[in-house]
Amino acid sequence: METKLEESFDNLLETESAFYEKNRTELLxxxxxxxxxxxxxxxxxxxxxxxxxxxxxxxxxxxTPFLVRLAGEEPLVLTAPALTLGILQCQ
Numbered sequence: 001m002e003t004k005l006e007e008s009f010d011n012l013l014e015t016e017s018a019f020y021e022k023n024r025t026e027l028l029x030x031x032x033x034x035x036x037x038x039x040x041x042x043x044x045x046x047x048x049x050x051x052x053x054x055x056x057x058x059x060x061x062x063x064t065p066f067l068v069r070l071a072g073e074e075p076l077v078l079t080a081p082a083l084t085l086g087i088l089q090c091q
Contacts, residue, residue, distance in 0.1 A: 012065055013066075015040055015041060016038045016039065016040065016041075016065075016067035017067065018041075019040070019041040019042075020036075020067065020069055025072070027071045027072065028072030031043075031046045031071040032071060033070075033071070034046035034047060034048065034070075035047045035048070035049060035050050035052070035053040035068055035070055035071075036053065036069050037053045037056055037057050037060075037066060037067075038066065038067040038068070039057075039060075039061060039067070044056075044057075044060065044066075050068055050070070053068040054068055
């Protein structure tokens, strides 16, 4: 059973991730080798480095979540089977 906090993490950046995935090919063609600052369903800027994009995101959005991705980059999915299977627990 998920807690409200876990549910909110599941939905965190859902809109931004969906926008990125839907437009990934177009974003790669428009912004090759650039890091994109995405909030909602809009690109708010493109930057030469991830650090520049994050700095601008914090300046523009403060503590509101935003997504920074390299244009065209495949999403990185990390799994922890020991946690998923309940072998280990994280608190």
